[in-house]
Amino acid sequence: MTIDYDKLINIHIPDVHQTYTRRDSLLYALSIGVGQDPLDPRELPFVCEKNQRVLPTYGGTLARPGFWLRDMDTGVDWVKVVHAEHRLVLHKPLPPEASLVGIQKVTDVVDRGEGRGAMIVWERNVYDTASDEHLCTVIQTMLARGDGGFGGPPGQLPPPPKTPDREPDLVVERKTADNAALLYRLNGDMNPLHADPDVARKAGFERPILHGLATWGIAATAVLDRVCDFDSDSIASVYGRFTAPVMPGETLCTRIWIEGGEAHYTVEVVERGVVAIKNGLVGLR
Incomplete structure (x- = not known):
C-alpha cells in the first residue's frame, strides 16, 4: 500500500x-x-x-x-x-x-x-x-521511512538552521534520571516504547528510550537557564532536529552558540558520543 x-x-x-x-x-x-x-x-x-x-x-x-x-x-x-x-x-x-x-x-x-x-x-x-x-x-x-517513491511531489522543505562553525559560547552538561522516561510519559505520551522493556527490545533497543521531546525540553531549558536566567518570557520559539535516541540515565551535553538574538544548540550523549539533536535553534525576545 x-x-x-x-x-x-x-x-x-x-x-x-x-x-x-x-x-x-x-x-x-x-x-x-x-x-x-x-x-x-x-x-x-x-x-x-x-x-x-x-x-x-x-x-x-x-x-x-x-x-x-x-x-x-x-x-x-x-x-x-x-x-x-x-x-x-x-x-x-x-x-x-x-x-x-x-x-x-x-x-x-x-x-x-x-x-x-x-x-x-x-x-x-x-x-x-x-x-x-x-x-x-x-x-x-x-x-x-517506508514510503518514499509513492509518486507525490518531490518538493523541498526549508533547510534547518545552520549551526555556527566555531567553538560554542556555553556548554551545559546534565545527567538524566534513570526513571526519566517513566516520569515524562505522565505528560501524556504513554507509548510503551518508553516504559516496557519487551516493547523496547522488539523495536531494537536494549531498554526503553527517552522521549525525543524530553531531550528537546532539557536542551531548551539549558538555554533558558544559561542565556535567559530562567526568564521564560524571553523564549519566542524552539526548534530541533532529532538524530539519535537517548537512554534514561545518560548525560546530555548541550552546546550553545549565541548569535543575533538567537541561541543555536546541539545535544550530544556524552557516554556514547552521538548527537541526539542537531541544528537546534531558540528564538529570543
Whole structure:
C-alpha cells in the first residue's frame, strides 16, 4: 500500500480539547529535570505553586491528537514513521492552568524518492478556549521511512538552521534520571516504547528510550537557564532536529552558540558520543 497524497494532504484531523492544571505544568517541569536544586529561586516558580510560571516547551506537548497516522487510512506505513523535527512558536506566555483546543492540519507531504522515505509536516495551533488567545503553534515533521517513491511531489522543505562553525559560547552538561522516561510519559505520551522493556527490545533497543521531546525540553531549558536566567518570557520559539535516541540515565551535553538574538544548540550523549539533536535553534525576545 502506498501513500494517497490527495487524501493525506487534505485529511481532517479532529480538534483536540485539553484542560491542564497547575499540577500538570509543575509535573512537566519536574519531568525534564527542573528543580534538581530545590533552593534555586530561579527554578522554584516552575516547580512550586508560589508565583508559578510555566516552561515554554510545555507548549510543544499540548492539545496533541496522539499518533493519528496509525488510525487513519492514508497508506502510510506508520510502523516505520519517526519524529524528525519539532518547532514551537510561542505567541503568549503559557498560563499555569488552562482549557485549550488544538486545531490540526497537514501542511506538506514531500516524496524524497525510493528508499529515502517521505516527509509529512503537520501544524497545530493551540488556543485558550476561555480567552480565545492564540497561545502557540507547533510544527511537527515526521519521516515516513517506508514510503518514499509513492509518486507525490518531490518538493523541498526549508533547510534547518545552520549551526555556527566555531567553538560554542556555553556548554551545559546534565545527567538524566534513570526513571526519566517513566516520569515524562505522565505528560501524556504513554507509548510503551518508553516504559516496557519487551516493547523496547522488539523495536531494537536494549531498554526503553527517552522521549525525543524530553531531550528537546532539557536542551531548551539549558538555554533558558544559561542565556535567559530562567526568564521564560524571553523564549519566542524552539526548534530541533532529532538524530539519535537517548537512554534514561545518560548525560546530555548541550552546546550553545549565541548569535543575533538567537541561541543555536546541539545535544550530544556524552557516554556514547552521538548527537541526539542537531541544528537546534531558540528564538529570543
